[in-house]
Amino acid sequence: xxxxEYRIMWILVLFDLPTFTKEERRMAAKFRKNIQKxxxxxxxxxxxxxxxxxxxxxxVHRLRVRRMLxxxxxxxxxxxxxxxxxxxxxxxxxxxxKAPPTPQxxxxx
Numbered sequence: 001x002x003x004x005e006y007r008i009m010w011i012l013v014l015f016d017l018p019t020f021t022k023e024e025r026r027m028a029a030k031f032r033k034n035i036q037k038x039x040x041x042x043x044x045x046x047x048x049x050x051x052x053x054x055x056x057x058x059x060v061h062r063l064r065v066r067r068m069l070x071x072x073x074x075x076x077x078x079x080x081x082x083x084x085x086x087x088x089x090x091x092x093x094x095x096x097x098k099a100p101p102t103p104q105x106x107x108x109x
Contacts, residue, residue, distance in 0.1 A: 008082035009058040013040060013048045013065055017073035027070040034068045055079075 013035055017028040032048075038061060040048035052058035058079050069075055090097045 006081050006083055007054055009052045009055055010080050010082065010085040011040075011050045011052060011058050011061055011065075012043070012078045012080065013050075013075065014078070015046050015073060015075040017046075017070055017075075024072065028073070031068060031070050031075075035065060038064050038068075049085075051082075 015031070017031065018024045019028050035048055036042075038050070040050045043049045050058075050061055052061060062077055062079070065075075065077060
């Protein structure tokens with residue numbers, strides 16, 4: 001099937017993890033590092049995004065994140081199409097800014 005902006009997906013992982021104790025800080029850091037190893041990039045503090053070439057590929061990464069979940073805290077995952085992500089408005093200090101560019105590479109696995 002041909003790639004298009006309705007088939008290409010973005011996964012957003014939003015989280016609020018406790019960091020009161022040394023152990024909680026360690027677990028939160030481990031979660032962030034693990035999702036980064038899986039190809040997620042920071043969009044905003046505690047909001048990470050990943051570009052996926054298809055819904056099936058996105059599902060693989062959603063399952064990986066589920067296996068990485070820390071025992072405490074709040075984690076939310078959303079999937080949106082590339083078309084929806086392209087409509088994102090980003091502001092820095094009240095001024096409009098461009099949304100992050102869509103990666104130009106394709107995944108072969």
